[in-house]
Every structure is written in structure tokens, then in C-alpha cells.
Amino acid sequence: MTAYILRNIWQKIILLVFVSIISHAIVHLAPGEPSLVDPSNPRMKAEDIARIRAAFHLDDPPHVQYFYWMRDLFSGELRSFKDGRPVLEKIGDRFFNSLALFLVSTLIVWCVAFPVGVRAALHRGGLYDKAATLVSYALISIPGFFLSYMAIIFMVKNFNVPVVGLQTFGLEEASFWFRSMDRLWHLTVPALMAAVAGTAVLSRYVRSQMLEVLSQDYMRTAYAKGLSDDVAVYRHGLRNALLPFITMFGLMLPDMIGGSVIFETIFAWPGIGRLGYEAILARDFPVILTLNFITAVLVLAGTLISDVLYAFADPRIKFQ
Amino acid sequence: MKPTTPAPLDPVDIQRPQASPLREHWEIFKRNKSSLVSLTFLGLLLVLAVVGKGLTDWTQALDPQMVRLAEKFKPPLSPFSSQWTPQEDAPLMGIYLLGTDELGRDVFARMLQGTFVSLTVGFVAVGISISVGIFLGGLAGYYGRVKIGFSIPVSFELDDLGEFYRWVKIGFTVDTLIMRFVDIMLCFPVFFLILTVVALLPPSIYNIMIVIGLTSWMGTARFVRAEFLRLREQDFVHAARAQAIPEWRIIFIHMVPNAMAPVLVSATIGVATAILTESALSFLGFGVQPPNATWGNILADGKSFIFDAPWITFIPGFAIFVVVLAFNLCGEGLREAFNPKLRKQR
Numbered sequence: 001m002t003a004y005i006l007r008n009i010w011q012k013i014i015l016l017v018f019v020s021i022i023s024h025a026i027v028h029l030a031p032g033e034p035s036l037v038d039p040s041n042p043r044m045k046a047e048d049i050a051r052i053r054a055a056f057h058l059d060d061p062p063h064v065q066y067f068y069w070m071r072d073l074f075s076g077e078l079r080s081f082k083d084g085r086p087v088l089e090k091i092g093d094r095f096f097n098s099l100a101l102f103l104v105s106t107l108i109v110w111c112v113a114f115p116v117g118v119r120a121a122l123h124r125g126g127l128y129d130k131a132a133t134l135v136s137y138a139l140i141s142i143p144g145f146f147l148s149y150m151a152i153i154f155m156v157k158n159f160n161v162p163v164v165g166l167q168t169f170g171l172e173e174a175s176f177w178f179r180s181m182d183r184l185w186h187l188t189v190p191a192l193m194a195a196v197a198g199t200a201v202l203s204r205y206v207r208s209q210m211l212e213v214l215s216q217d218y219m220r221t222a223y224a225k226g227l228s229d230d231v232a233v234y235r236h237g238l239r240n241a242l243l244p245f246i247t248m249f250g251l252m253l254p255d256m257i258g259g260s261v262i263f264e265t266i267f268a269w270p271g272i273g274r275l276g277y278e279a280i281l282a283r284d285f286p287v288i289l290t291l292n293f294i295t296a297v298l299v300l301a302g303t304l305i306s307d308v309l310y311a312f313a314d315p316r317i318k319f320q
Numbered sequence: 321m322k323p324t325t326p327a328p329l330d331p332v333d334i335q336r337p338q339a340s341p342l343r344e345h346w347e348i349f350k351r352n353k354s355s356l357v358s359l360t361f362l363g364l365l366l367v368l369a370v371v372g373k374g375l376t377d378w379t380q381a382l383d384p385q386m387v388r389l390a391e392k393f394k395p396p397l398s399p400f401s402s403q404w405t406p407q408e409d410a411p412l413m414g415i416y417l418l419g420t421d422e423l424g425r426d427v428f429a430r431m432l433q434g435t436f437v438s439l440t441v442g443f444v445a446v447g448i449s450i451s452v453g454i455f456l457g458g459l460a461g462y463y464g465r466v467k468i469g470f471s472i473p474v475s476f477e478l479d480d481l482g483e484f485y486r487w488v489k490i491g492f493t494v495d496t497l498i499m500r501f502v503d504i505m506l507c508f509p510v511f512f513l514i515l516t517v518v519a520l521l522p523p524s525i526y527n528i529m530i531v532i533g534l535t536s537w538m539g540t541a542r543f544v545r546a547e548f549l550r551l552r553e554q555d556f557v558h559a560a561r562a563q564a565i566p567e568w569r570i571i572f573i574h575m576v577p578n579a580m581a582p583v584l585v586s587a588t589i590g591v592a593t594a595i596l597t598e599s600a601l602s603f604l605g606f607g608v609q610p611p612n613a614t615w616g617n618i619l620a621d622g623k624s625f626i627f628d629a630p631w632i633t634f635i636p637g638f639a640i641f642v643v644v645l646a647f648n649l650c651g652e653g654l655r656e657a658f659n660p661k662l663r664k665q666r
Contacts, residue, residue, distance in 0.1 A: 026516070137649060146637040150637075
């Protein structure tokens with residue numbers, strides 16, 4: 001087991017090196033440079049641009065720049081082109097905002113998708129199943145930002161829910177409890193919107209997984225020995241149907257960065273996705289590259305975690 | 321009366337399948353009403369897109385770039401008023417079917433132009449992604465066991481005997497190389513990568529298609545590889561190889577058509593995803609640039625006026641929603657049609 005994990009980690013590190021090389025190449029070989037973002041600024045003289053380029057090693061060949069990037073990233077010295085702050089610090093500032101959004105929306109996804117999916121599987125072909133199928137297809141097909149705009153109009157008019165930012169301005173002096181509730185209140189709409197598509201997809205998976213389990217022999221045995229429907233379905237069926245979803249938990253981890261760009265932009269949520277968007281606008285290469293790198297780490301860590309969790313949950317899986 | 325003896329069964333007829341595979345898939349596909357409706361709808365939409373392209377290019381009544389500042393923010397179905405605007409700028413039949421936007425452009429004409437552009441983005445992006453996917457997946461599946469590699473001399477010294485060389489072989493199977501590359505591509509955050517590349521490259525509709533296509537081929541490659549591993553050992557492939565048919569012909573003419581079922585399903589859903597991605601890019605301001613109208617950038621332009629002129633936002637929004645839904649339902653129908661478990665028992 002330990003040997004398997006170690007070998008797996010080793011392979012993933014090699015993958016990670018290739019990922020970093022490719023992303024570095026994409027960003028640096030594409031046209032458009034940080035010094036060209038603001039060409040109309042009268043205070044930028046030719047020698048200023050040369051000085052900035054020298055300070056960020058932009059005149060060196062790409063492979064040398066890659067080594068500078070790697071060295072600075074791991075020594076924590078990597079600085080943003082835009083404001084000179086260390087990149088890791090910038091990302092760290094935003095990380096917990098994104099994490100909160102991610103956790104709450106994941107919680108919503110799992111709490112809604114499972115009951116809906118299981119019920120749809122139990123009433124296969126019925127009215128409920130058909131309605132659930134149609135609604136989930138509709139929710140997958142609707143553009144997230146369009147739905148968010150409709151939700152903003154509707155919610156603001158009817159419920160007075162805040163839809164902009166992290167907290168109410170001017171509440172810094174309030175008590176801790178009050179501030180936490182305020183933050184949670186601000187989190188409601190963005191988390192709901194971010195959860196919509198995930199809920200629709202996951203409920204379909206739960207339904208098909210549950211259908212598969214319900215047709216197994218051990219389910220017939222469970223019914224045949226006289227167990228009540230509830231015990232058979234929830235203790236014998238659902239447990240087995242749950243197995244693949246353990247792996248999904250790990251695979252959803254990278255969505256924290258990639259999937260949140262749109263929602264964080266709409267709701268002015270100061271998270272990692274928005275940081276990436278701002279960095280792209282400013283051609284802030286170190287931030288873009290580091291976010292790419294962190295996402296790749298999250299993807300690989302997610303697959304590793306799901307492999308290991310699966311082995312713990314399912315005794316049939318053996319590692320060589 | 322002498323009973324007629326039944327005609328002797330032709331042995332060839334017994335062996336011949338009842339219906340061609342295509343017909344069989346079509347029968348299953350037809351059973352799902354929502355998929356059938358979606359397919360019809362998409363067919364009509366395709367016609368509309370082509371006709372609309374012609375109309376918006378060649379008729380003045382449907383010119384999507386016609387600016388009529390006196391006529392801005394007219395709600396849908398409002399009539400054309402010739403008080404300030406010359407008569408030859410009138411929209412089709414003198415009615416703004418879907419209203420006008422902040423520059424007095426006819427939203428109907430813009431939507432018509434956008435239909436063609438949005439569908440083109442979807443289809444070209446998916447075309448690129450399945451071409452790359454089939455090519456790499458096919459190579460990985462067919463040449464899976466072939467090793468390619470190189471030898472490098474490694475020198476080492478023994479204390480008294482001097483320097484020695486030894487050739488060390490470094491080799492990977494084609495399968496390993498390609499599938500590792502797929503793994504690498506899967507590590508990238510797709511939307512973030514698309515956004516980065518589109519923002520860095522000069523804005524152009526072709527760049528968007530290419531970038532969406534080149535970041536979404538991994539699923540297809542995996543499906544095709546899996547199918548090829550199954551097909552590689554089948555008789556018709558052995559037969560083809562025995563006839564010394566060139567390998568590229570075996571791969572692309574004999575094997576690829578047999579591996580198309582999962583590709584077709586993922587391509588159908590891929591078009592939907594590409595349209596959604598394009599609209600999301602447009603929403604962030606990196607999408608298709610004016611004067612080309614797409615549903616995504618009509619929506620993105622309209623969102624600033626959502627309270628004064630909600631139709632500019634809602635019409636493209638619902639158009640995207642309905643078309644993506646149709647593609648998704650169609651893909652689901654195809655998935656069922658190609659599912660061997662649902663095939664008629666023989």
C-alpha cells in the first residue's frame with residue numbers, strides 16, 4: 001500500500017513537471033507582454049520598460065525563464081509583475097474566500113443530489129423521475145451566468161439578499177457573530193448558483209448508479225429474505241451505490257479554482273478565480289502560471305486521494 | 321385444396337440480419353420522443369442558420385449592423401416609426417420582431433447572424449477536438465505495443481581498466497506516451513487555460529474555435545483507444561492485415577467507422593459545451609469580437625441594460641438554453657441508441 005502510494009506520487013511529480021513546462025511555454029510564447037498592457041502611460045519610457053524587463057528576466061530565453069520561475073516559486077520569492085507582492089501571499093489572501101464558497105456549494109450539491117437521485121431511481125419511469133430528468137437537463141443546459149443574472153434580479157427584488165462582495169461595508173466594528181452571519185448571508189446566492197450545475201450532473205450519476213445496484217442479485221436476496229423496503233434500499237443498496245462517489249470527492253477538488261471564475265466575477269467575490277481573471281487582464285505571468293500549477297497539483301492530489309479512499313472503502317480493491 | 325408448402329428458407333436469408341445496424345439504432349433513437357423532437361429542432365435550426373447567414377449578408381432589411389439611434393430600446397414587436405429614420409432602413413415588414421438594442425440595431429437580425437456564428441463555433445471546435453482525439457486515440461490503440469525509443473551511451477570508469485561505454489535503452493510504448501500526454505492535458509484547468517490563451521492571443525473567432533477544440537479532445541481519445549483495443553483483435557482487422565492493406569487505411573477506413581458510436585455521443589454533447597464556453601468567454605469580454613454577433617456577445621452587451629431593456633439579455637439567454645438543451649437531449653438519445661443492452665434481442 002505504502003509502496004503503491006509512493007510510486008504513484010513519484011509518477012505524479014513527473015507529470016507535474018511536464019504540466020509546468022507546457023503551461024510556461026504557452027504563456028511565454030504567446031504574443032502580448034506585461035510591458036505592453038499600458039502603452040499609453042506617458043510615464044513609461046523606453047528605459048523603464050527595459051528596466052522592468054530585466055528585473056523580471058523577460059529578456060532571457062524561455063528555458064532560463066522557466067528555471068527562474070521554478071526557483072522563485074519554491075523559495076517563495078516569486079513576485080507579481082503588477083504590484084511586486086509575493087505571489088503565494090496574494091493567493092493565500094484569496095484562498096479562504098474561495099474555499100468557503102467551494103465548501104458551501106459542495107455541501108448543497110451533495111445534500112440535494114443524493115435524495116433526488118435515489119428517489120428518481122426508486123420511481124423509475126414515473127412522473128417524478130421524468131420531471132427530475134427534465135429539470136436536471138435544463139439546469140445543465142442553462143448558462144451559469146444567465147441563471148445568475150435572473151437570480152440576482154429575482155432575489156434582490158423579493159428577498160433583499162446581498163449579491164455583491166464578501167461582507168457589508170462598515171461592519172468591521174460589529175461583534176464576531178454578527179460578522180460571521182453577515183458573511184454567510186453574502187455567501188448564499190453565489191454558493192447556490194455555483195451548486196446548480198453540479199447538483200444536476202451529480203443527481204443523474206446517483207440515479208444511474210442506484211439503478212445499477214437495484215438490479216443486482218444481492219438486492220433480490222435482500223428482498224427475498226423478507227427485509228423491509230427501507231432496509232433493503234438504504235442499507236444494502238445505497239451503501240453499494242455510494243462507492244464510486246467517494247472518488248468524485250477527490251475529483252471535484254480542482255473545481256475550486258477553474259470552475260469559479262465566472263461566479264466570482266459576477267458576484268464580485270474576492271476569490272482565487274477572480275484573482276486569475278485579473279491576472280490574465282494584466283498579463284501578470286507569475287500569478288497565472290502559479291495558479292495553473294496549483295490547479296494541476298490539486299487535480300493530481302485529488303486523483304491520489306480518491307484512489308486511496310476507494311481502497312479503504314472497497315475491500316475488493318488491492319494494490320500491487 | 322392442397323395446402324401450400326412454405327417456400328424453403330434461403331440459407332443466405334437466415335444469416336442476413338433483420339435490419340441494418342443503422343436502421344436498428346434509428347429505431348431505438350425514435351422511441352425517445354424528446355430526442356426525436358430535439359433532432360428535428362436542430363435540423364430546422366441548421367437550415368435557419370444557413371438561410372439567416374444569407375439574409376443578413378444580402379438584404380438591407382435584416383442588416384445586423386444597421387444603427388438607428390432614434391429607434392433604440394424598442395421592445396419586441398414594436399412597429400418601425402419613420403419619423404427620424406429614413407424609410408430604407410426599416411426592418412423586415414416594418415416590425416422589430418425582437419426589439420432593438422442600445423444602438424437601435426434590430427435584435428432579430430443580430431440573433432439570426434449569431435445563430436450561424438455560434439453554431440459554427442460549436443461545430444468547428446468539436447470537429448477539431450474529435451479529429452485530434454480520433455488520430456491520437458487511434459494511434460494509441462493500434463500501435464499500442466510498439467516501442468519507440470533511443471539508446472544513449474553512458475560512460476563509466478572502472479578503476480584500472482579505463483573508460484567503458486554502455487548503451488542504455490530508453491523506450492516507451494506509443495500507448496504510454498500518448499496516454500501520459502492525455503493525463504498531462506487533463507491536469508490543466510480547462511476554462512482557465514482557454515481564458516488565458518484567448519486573452520493572450522489577438523482576438524479572433526478562429527482562435528476561439530481552435531483553442532476550445534484543442535483543449536477538449538482528451539475524452540474522445542480515451543474512447544477511441546478503448547474501442548481500438550477491442551477491435552484490434554477482431555477478425556475483420558486480421559483479414560484486412562492479411563490482405564496487406566496499408567495500415568493507415570486499416571485504421572481510418574476499416575476501424576474508425578466501427579469506433580464512432582461513443583465519439584458521436586460525446587461530439588453531440590461537445591457542441592453544446594462549446595457553445596456554452598463561447599458564451600461564457602463572451603460574457604467575460606474575451607469572446608467573439610464585434611462586428612460578428614454571437615448569442616454570447618449579444619447577451620454580454622445586453623446585461624448592462626437588463627433593467628431597462630430585459631429582452632436584449634433574455635432572448636439570447638433563452639436561445640442558448642434551448643439549443644444547448646436540444647444538443648444534450650439529442651446526445652442522450654444517441655447514447656441510448658448505441659447502447660448494446662437496449663438492442664432488440666435476436
